[in-house]
Amino acid sequence: MSVPLSPARRRFLGTSTAGALFIGLAPAAVFANAATAAATSAGTPANAPFTPSVFIRIGRDGIVTLISKQPEIGQGIKTSLPMIIAEELEIDWRDVRIVQGDLNPAYGSQGAGGSTSTPNNYNEFHRLGATARTMLVQAAAQIWKVPASECSAAHGAIHHGPTKRKLGYGALVPAALSLPVPDAATVTLKDPATFTLLGTRIGGVDNAAIVSGKPLFGIDVQLPGMLYAVYVKCPVLGGKPVSANLDAIKALPGVKDAFIVEGNANLNGLRPGVAIVATSTWAAFKARRQLEVKWDEGPGANHSxxxxxxxxxxxxxxxxxxxxxxxxxxxxxxxxxxxxxxxxxxxxxxSHASMEPQNCTAWFKPADGTLELWAPTQNPGSGQALVTTTFGIPKEKITLHIIRSGGGFGRRLSSDFIVEATAIAQKVGTPVKLTWTREDDLQHDHxxxxxxxxxxxxxxxxxxxxxxxxxxxxxxxxxxxxxxxxxxxxxxxxxxxxxxxxxxxxxxxxxxxxxxxxxxxxxxxxxxxxxxxxxxxxxxxxxxxxxxxxxxxxxxxxxxxxxxxxxxxxxxxxxxxxxxxxxxxxxxxxxxxxxxxxxxxxxxxxxxxxxxxxxxxxxxxxxxxxxxxxxxxxxxxxxxxxxxxxxxxxxxxxxxxxxxxxxxxxxxxxxxxxxxxxxxxxxxxxxxxxxxxxxxxxxxxxxxxxxxxxxxxxxxxxxxxxxxxxxxxxxxxxxxxxxxxxxxxxxxx
CATH class of the missing domain: 3.30.365.10 (Aldehyde oxidase/xanthine dehydrogenase, molybdopterin binding domain)
Incomplete structure (x- = not known):
C-alpha cells in the first residue's frame, strides 16, 4: 500500500482550507469559499472543483468526494458519517467517493471512542450537506435567471420545476465557484420524513477491498526504503532493561541495529524496552528469539x-x-x-485482543526535524500530543495519517505503540514500521x-x-x-x-x-x-x-x-x-x-x-x-x-x-x-x-x-x-x- 498523499489529494486539502469561513461555533462547520481561495492565487484553474467545505469536493464530472474524518476501526463510521452529508446534498450514493482524512485541525475532533462519533457530528454534517446543496441551487438559479425557490435538488442535479430543466452538479461547478457561502439562517435542512438514504442498508465503503485482501490496514503500510522493527518490553509489567546482548543481535542476518530505549515511568506511554531493526519483519522476529536481556523487574514482580x-x-x-x-x-x-x-x-x-496487533510506521527526518506517522489509531490527536510531550517535537512538525484499524475496542485510544515507533525512527533516520507480535499485544495491553x-x-x-x-x-x-x-x-x-x-x-x-x-x-x-x-x-x-x-x-x-x-x-x-x-x-x-x-x-x-x-x-x-x-x-x-x-x-x-x-x-x-x-x-x-x-x-x-x-x-x-x-x-x-x-x-x- 502506497500511503503518502497523492498530489491531487494534497491540492484538495490545500485549496479547501484557504479563505475559510466559520459557520456556527464548532470547528467541524468550517467552510471554504473557492472564489476567495482563487482570488489569492493566479486565478481559478479551468478544471477547479467546487469545494464548499473542507469535507466536500464536487468535480466537474459530477463525482462528489467526501472526507471521513473519524478513525475507522470496524464500527462503520467511514461510511455512515458521509451518508449524512450525501443525504442533505441530494447525491446518489453511487456518485460518492470517500477519502479518509488525516489528522487536521480544520476537521475538529477526530477521536473514535465512547460511541461519540455520530452524536458529535450528526447535526453539523447535516448543515454541511445542506449548505452545499443551497449553493448549487443558487448557482442554477443564476444561470437560468429564475428565483431559487423554483429550484430543487435531486439525484445529483438541480431541477427547475416550471420549465422541467435540469443541470447536473458537475455542470454547476463553474457558477458555484463564484458564490459566497450562505448565512446559516438561510439554509434549510431536509425533513427527516423525506430521507431516502439515511435509514437504509449501505455496505461499508471498504468492504470490497477487505474481502479481496487489498492493503488497507496499518500493518499493510509500505514505504520505499522502509525498515522493520520489534520492541521487546520486560515480561514483568512496569519493569525495564538493564543490559542486553546487542552486539550478538546486530550480527544476525538482516539486522540493521539493536538498542535499548530508556523510556519513562508512564505505564501508558513510552515504556522502556529493547528495539531490533531489520530488513524485514521476519528477520526482526527471528532475531528477537535470540535476544537475551537482563531486566530490572521492579515492584510489579510482587503482583499475583x-x-x-x-x-x-x-x-x-x-x-x-x-x-x-x-x-x-x-x-x-x-x-x-x-x-x-x-x-x-x-x-x-x-485483553482487547483486536485482530490486528498494534503497529505504527514512523519516518523522522533529522534535516528539518519533521515526523510523519502512519497509525491505526482511535485517537490521533492524543497520539500527536503524546509524541510532542515525550520527544519535544512541535505539533506543527508532525503529520499523522489515520489508517484503518483491524479492531480497536478502546485499545487504540492509547498511543504507546506510536511513541515506540517514534523512538525507533529517531534513532534509525529512515522509515520504519513497528509491528507487535500477538504475544506483545496480549501481554502488554492496557x-x-x-x-x-x-x-x-x-x-x-x-x-x-x-x-x-x-x-x-x-x-x-x-x-x-x-x-x-x-x-x-x-x-x-x-x-x-x-x-x-x-x-x-x-x-x-x-x-x-x-x-x-x-x-x-x-x-x-x-x-x-x-x-x-x-x-x-x-x-x-x-x-x-x-x-x-x-x-x-x-x-x-x-x-x-x-x-x-x-x-x-x-x-x-x-x-x-x-x-x-x-x-x-x-x-x-x-x-x-x-x-x-x-x-x-x-x-x-x-x-x-x-x-x-x-x-x-x-x-x-x-x-x-x-x-x-x-x-x-x-x-x-x-x-x-x-x-x-x-x-x-x-x-x-x-x-x-x-x-x-x-x-x-x-x-x-x-x-x-x-x-x-x-x-x-x-x-x-x-x-x-x-x-x-x-x-x-x-x-x-x-x-x-x-x-x-x-x-x-x-x-x-x-x-x-x-x-x-x-x-x-x-x-x-x-x-x-x-x-x-x-x-x-x-x-x-
Whole structure:
C-alpha cells in the first residue's frame, strides 16, 4: 500500500482550507469559499472543483468526494458519517467517493471512542450537506435567471420545476465557484420524513477491498526504503532493561541495529524496552528469539491474581476507603427487611485482543526535524500530543495519517505503540514500521481492570427492594498529579455514585477500595458498564427471586414512575427513566416474556443498561444440557438511540457484534497474573468465542424516538452477560458470580 498523499489529494486539502469561513461555533462547520481561495492565487484553474467545505469536493464530472474524518476501526463510521452529508446534498450514493482524512485541525475532533462519533457530528454534517446543496441551487438559479425557490435538488442535479430543466452538479461547478457561502439562517435542512438514504442498508465503503485482501490496514503500510522493527518490553509489567546482548543481535542476518530505549515511568506511554531493526519483519522476529536481556523487574514482580483476590476478600469485611454514595439508613433497612441476600461477584483482567496487533510506521527526518506517522489509531490527536510531550517535537512538525484499524475496542485510544515507533525512527533516520507480535499485544495491553463486588440487598414482605450495599474493590496506578502522589483507578475501574440502582433507592451505600498495582489499564468497550451491568443485574435478579417477584416487574418497580432521574455523582448524567421503561416493556413484548413455559434446562433472562447515551434492554433464552453445555438459543435486543438510524446495515452489524462480543467476554477470556507477568500468551490459552457458540438467533428492534441521535458501538454489549446468566439460573438454578463463565460448573440433574 502506497500511503503518502497523492498530489491531487494534497491540492484538495490545500485549496479547501484557504479563505475559510466559520459557520456556527464548532470547528467541524468550517467552510471554504473557492472564489476567495482563487482570488489569492493566479486565478481559478479551468478544471477547479467546487469545494464548499473542507469535507466536500464536487468535480466537474459530477463525482462528489467526501472526507471521513473519524478513525475507522470496524464500527462503520467511514461510511455512515458521509451518508449524512450525501443525504442533505441530494447525491446518489453511487456518485460518492470517500477519502479518509488525516489528522487536521480544520476537521475538529477526530477521536473514535465512547460511541461519540455520530452524536458529535450528526447535526453539523447535516448543515454541511445542506449548505452545499443551497449553493448549487443558487448557482442554477443564476444561470437560468429564475428565483431559487423554483429550484430543487435531486439525484445529483438541480431541477427547475416550471420549465422541467435540469443541470447536473458537475455542470454547476463553474457558477458555484463564484458564490459566497450562505448565512446559516438561510439554509434549510431536509425533513427527516423525506430521507431516502439515511435509514437504509449501505455496505461499508471498504468492504470490497477487505474481502479481496487489498492493503488497507496499518500493518499493510509500505514505504520505499522502509525498515522493520520489534520492541521487546520486560515480561514483568512496569519493569525495564538493564543490559542486553546487542552486539550478538546486530550480527544476525538482516539486522540493521539493536538498542535499548530508556523510556519513562508512564505505564501508558513510552515504556522502556529493547528495539531490533531489520530488513524485514521476519528477520526482526527471528532475531528477537535470540535476544537475551537482563531486566530490572521492579515492584510489579510482587503482583499475583491470587494475592489480589486475598486482599479483596480481606477488604470485604471493612469499610471502603472511599464512600461514593450514602443515602438513608442502610443498616436499619437490612434489620427490617423480610429477606436479605449477600453475594460476591468477581471478574478478571482481560485483553482487547483486536485482530490486528498494534503497529505504527514512523519516518523522522533529522534535516528539518519533521515526523510523519502512519497509525491505526482511535485517537490521533492524543497520539500527536503524546509524541510532542515525550520527544519535544512541535505539533506543527508532525503529520499523522489515520489508517484503518483491524479492531480497536478502546485499545487504540492509547498511543504507546506510536511513541515506540517514534523512538525507533529517531534513532534509525529512515522509515520504519513497528509491528507487535500477538504475544506483545496480549501481554502488554492496557487491560480492562479486574474487580470484586461485595453486595448485600434486602427486600420487604412484598418483595420490594429496600436496601442496597456494594463494596467495590478495584485496581489503581500511582501517579503524580499537581505535585501529589495519588492512586488513579484504571479506566472503567471506578464506580460512580450514580450507577443504577443507587439513585433510585432511599437506603443505599456504595463504597470503593483501590488496590495499588503496576498493571497498565485502559478503556475496554463500554468501560465500566461492561462489568457493572453484569454485577448489578445479576444481583437484582437474585433479589427478585428472593422476593418472589417476576424479574421484569421487579425492574419496572425499581425504575419507578419518574421520567427523569437527575445525575448528581461523578458522571453526572441524567437518566431518562421513561426511555428505559419503554425499551424494557418492548423487549418483554417482543420476546414473549412470561408467555412460554420452559422445560428444565431451558430458561430466559432479562437485563437492561444505560450506556454511552443509549438505552438498551435484552432478553436471552438458553439451553443448558445436564452435563453443563450452554447454548444461547435467542437474544432479543431493543434499543433507543434516538430519532434516526443512520445506516441500518451498520446498526444491525453493531448490535449483532455487541451481542457476540458480550457473549464471548462472558464465556472465555481471562488473564492470570503471576510474579507480575501475564500468564496467557496467545489464542491457544486465551480463548474467544467460536462460530458454533454464537447465538442461534439475534433479533433487533430499534425504537425511533424524538431524542438526539447517538452511537451504537457500545450500549448493546453491557446487558448481554447478565441476561444470559439470569437465563442460566432460570434453566438450572445455578448463579454465576465469577467470570469467565467457563469457571462455573453448569451441570444439573
Amino acid at each position: 491474581w491470587s494475592d489480589f483476590a486475598a486482599q479483596a476478600k480481606a477488604a470485604a469485611g471493612k469499610p471502603g476507603t472511599t464512600v461514593l454514595r450514602k443515602d438513608g439508613d442502610v443498616a436499619a433497612a437490612f434489620a427490617g427487611a423480610a429477606k436479605t441476600v449477600e453475594a460476591s461477584y468477581t471478574y478478571p483482567f482481560i 487491560f480492562r481492570p479486574g474487580g470484586f463486588h461485595h453486595l448485600r440487598g434486602g427486600v420487604d414482605a412484598n418483595g420490594k427492594l429496600v436496601g442496597w450495599h456494594n463494596h467495590f474493590v478495584t485496581f489503581a496506578n500511582r501517579i503524580e498529579r499537581e505535585g501529589k502522589s495519588i492512586l488513579q483507578p484504571g479506566s472503567g475501574g471506578s464506580l460512580s455514585g450514580d450507577e443504577f440502582p443507587g439513585r433510585w433507592l432511599a437506603n443505599c451505600l456504595l463504597e470503593q477500595t483501590a488496590l495499588e498495582c503496576r498493571i497498565p489499564m485502559g478503556p475496554w468497550r463500554a468501560p465500566g458498564s461492561n462489568v457493572f451491568s453484569w454485577v448489578f443485574h445479576s444481583f437484582i435478579d437474585e433479589l427478585a427471586h428472593a422476593g418472589g417477584r417476576d424479574p421484569v416487574a421487579f425492574r419496572l418497580e425499581l425504575l419507578g414512575d419518574k421520567d427523569i432521574v437527575p445525575g448528581t455523582g461523578e458522571r453526572g448524567q441524567s437518566y431518562n427513566v421513561a426511555r428505559m421503561r419503554n425499551v424494557l416493556r418492548e423487549v418483554a413484548e417482543k420476546s414473549g416474556w412470561g408467555k412460554r413455559k420452559f422445560a428444565r434446562g431451558q430458561g430466559a433472562g432479562v437485563a437492561f443498561h444505560f450506556s454511552h447515551r443509549g438505552y438498551v434492554a435484552e432478553v436471552a433464552e438458553v439451553t443448558v444440557s445436564k452435563t453443563g453445555e450452554l447454548k444461547v438459543d435467542r437474544v432479543v435486543v431493543v434499543t433507543d438511540i434516538g430519532a434516526q438510524i443512520v445506516n441500518l446495515s451498520g446498526a444491525e452489524n453493531q448490535v449483532q457484534g455487541s451481542v457476540i462480543d458480550g457473549l464471548s467476554t462472558l464465556m472465555y477470556p481471562e488473564l492470570d497474573i503471576d510474579k507480575g507477568r501475564i500468564v496467557q500468551s496467545n489464542f491457544h490459552d486465551y480463548k474467544l468465542l467460536r462460530m458454533p457458540d454464537t447465538p442461534t438467533k439475534i433479533e433487533m428492534h430499534f425504537l425511533k424516538t424524538d431524542y438526539p441521535v447517538t452511537g451504537l458501538g457500545e450500549p448493546v454489549l453491557p446487558p448481554l452477560a447478565p441476561a444470559v446468566c439470569n437465563a442460566i439460573f432460570a434453566a438450572t438454578g445455578k448463579r454465576v458470580r465469577e467470570l469467565p463463565l467457563s469457571k462455573t460448573d453448569l451441570s444439573w440433574s
